[in-house]
Amino acid sequence: MNSADLETVPATLREHVAHMCRQLYGRGWMEGTSGNISVRSGDAVLISASGCAKGTVDRRDTVLVNAGDGSRFTGETRRPSAETAVHLAFYREYEDCGAVIHAHAPYSTALASLPRFHRAGQGVAHVEFVDMELAKGLGLDDPSHVRVPVFVNWPEVRRIAADVGAFLRASPPRATAGLLIERHGVTTWGRDLDHARNRLECVEALCRLSLLMHGSTTI
Template sequence: MKPAELNVREDMARLCKSLFNRGFSVGTAGNVSVRLEDGILMTPTNVTLGDLVPERIAKIDLEGNHVAGDRPTKEVFLHQAFYETRPQAGAVVHLHSTWATALSCLTDVNADDCIPPLTPYVVMRVGAVKLVPYVKPGDPKSGELIRDLNGQYGAVLLGNHGPVVSGKDLFSAVCAAEELEETAKLLVALRGQKTKLLSEEEVAELQTTFGTI
């Protein structure tokens, strides 16, 4: 194993443990992946994010064949679809975090923009978020739903399931997933209240200054 790949594996174990220890993932829920030059590293199936062994993290090649480590997450199709449609994505984080999952269960959420611009940081780190219909966990159709978005969204909420967030690298994807969760918490807390969102002009200014996701 090349030193660079081992470093990525160690970073995955460290950051996933941090997510687990702070309650962004419980039990064996959630999965994380990182794109390499020769494949994709993925968290194994039925393993908690808080207990990853770097050398046992799953690896698939560019054709989707399992080539190293334990058996990959059953959500492999979801991760592959993000990488295939978003060449800028270097990592993908899928959580079952409480507040974002709560939003994914509501019936009156705007499916095309289910995380509205409440704060500048959700605009800067997450961008627009699409709510996609529910499918059974591990169903290859989840990949089809992501491919149908044609790379337009860096993050989605899976209906009645939870958030999936991509980023240019693992650290960025983890930070974006955390930002999405905290914004979802604010949105749920503010439901029924008169809430001021950022204006189109303010969002555009942020995108001009910091770029789009």
């Protein structure tokens, strides 16, 4: 894709990403420059730029990258989110994935910060939600028993992305709506941006309920 092709990416798509960032900032889920959002556009991915304040982000704070290797297309001057590699893992493994949201929603982040998840690299853990009515909103095959993976928060994002990619490769799309990263936040995927946001809301609500019911003994 060259600079002329960038004009084929609708301005409305860039604004939709920016609007969602501002919306989640308003809910306290993307404070400061935290969090990132992406949508698929053909063989490319439009993602929020690195270091942009989510409360004032606009469509100029989005970057079009190659869905395969994350490289910027000609004409893009902003640096893409530092967590682009994690987003690309979803697009690579789930062909129906049209959007990814990573947020620092408080209850999801709090749950993923419990001491039981500080495992010094001992693999993927899980949070389980059993017989929770709200889990039906995730649209999974078995909402009666939802397992959300919790990944090690490696300093190198590409190492996290490799772990995520390996997990998704072995997990059917209808079994996984999102994931947690220890002490770092929540990531969800969806057919489109609204679907990914709905799943984000459901995961955050499930984490809130779990902490209210079980506190630090969450299973």
